[in-house]
Amino acid sequence: MISSDSSTNQSSTSAVVAKGHLSGGPITMASPFRSVGVVGLGHMGNAFALNLVAGGYRILAYDRDPAHVETLRRAGAEGASSLADLSACDAVLTSLPDDEALTAVALHPEGLAHVMRPGAVHISMSTVSPDLSRLLVAEHEARGQGYVAAPVLGNPDLARARHLFVLAAGRPAALEQTRPLLERLGQRVFVVGEDAAAANLMKLAGNVLTATTLQSMGEILALLRKGGIDPHVAFDVLTNSLFDSKVHRTYGGKIVDERYSRAGMAVPLAIKDLRLALAEAEHEDVPMPTASLVRDRLVGLAAGGWAELDWSALGLLAARDAGLSTSFTVGHAAARQP
Secondary structure, X not given: OOOOOOHHHOOHHHHHHHHHHHHOOOOOOOOOOOEEEEEOXXXXXXXXXXXXXXXXXXXXXXXXXXXXXXXXHHOOOEEOOOHHHHOOOOEEEEOOXXXXXXXXXXXXXXXXXXXXXXXXXXXXXXXXXXXXXXXXHHHHHHXXXXXXXOOEEOOHHHHHOOXXXXXXXXXXXXXXXXXXXXHHHEEEEXXXXXXXXXXXXXXXXXXXXXXXXXXXXXXXXXXXXXXXXXXXXXXXXXXXXXXXXXXXXXXXXXXXXXXXXXXXXXXXXXXXXXXXHHHHHHHOOOOOHHHHHHHXXXXXXXXXXXXXXXXXXXXXXXXXXXXXXXXXXXXXXXXXXX
C-alpha cells in the first residue's frame, strides 16, 4: 500500500518550483494554482496560509471565527465570508481537527464538494480516518473535482518555519498539480501512494509511534530522576547518544523542562488519533497492545483535568505516578500535583 518517496520521479516543472521553495523565493509560472482557499485557520491552518501568501499565491481565507480571518486579511490574504466564496478557487486546502469537522465542511449541502468548480482540487491536511478520505475521493470525483490527502508530521512551530514533512496521496494527476504547493509548506513531500487513504493511515501510524515514544520517555526520565540523576543530564546522555531523533529531542525536552503548555498536540486530539489508529488495527487484525495502553494513559490525562496540555504531558503523568513532585501548574491542575 505504501510506496517510497517519489522525489526521484518529480517532473521538471516541479523541480523548478522546488528550487524556488528552497531559496525562499516566490512561486513561478510553473505552479498550476493561482487562487487557493484555506479553510480552518487554527495554528496549523494559519501557518499554511501565511506561507502561501509569502509564496505569491492568492489566498482566500475562511474560518468560523471572523477574528482568524481578519488576522490573515492583515497579512495579505483575502477574506471569505462563506464556503461559497471559494467557488472560483483552483484549489482549497482544509486544516480541520477531526472527521466531523471535515465532513461538515466538505459534504454539507453548502460544502466544498457542492461549491468547488470541476477541475479544482481539495487538499485535506487534516488528521482524519482513512474511511473519510475514501468517501471524499468518491464525492469529489463524481463532480469532476480532485482530492489529495496531505497530512503532515510536525507541529505549528515547524509549520511556521516550513520544516514539516508532508505525507501526500491521491490520483497522479491531482498529485502533480498539488505538489508545488505542498513543497511550499514543508521541507519534504513523501508520496505515499495513489489511494488517498494511505496518507491518512501513514499519519496515524506516525502519531502512534510518537505517542508511544513519549510514554517511554516519561517513564525513563521518571526512573532516572527518582534514582538521583539530574533530568537534564539524563536528557543530554539519551539524546546525544543512541536516541537523537526529532521526537526524542523535541518532546523529551518538553518533559524535562515541564513545558506542557501551550499545546502543539492537545490531549483530546491525541486521543482521537490513537482511537482512529486502533480502529484501523482492528479492521486489519493487527494487535497493538502498546498503542492501547498509551491511549488509556492519554485518557487518564484528560480525566485528571489536563486535557488542555500537550501530549508530552504523558511525562507529567509518569512523574506523578512515581511520586515525584513537579513545578508545573495549569489552572486547577495545580491542586492535583503531589
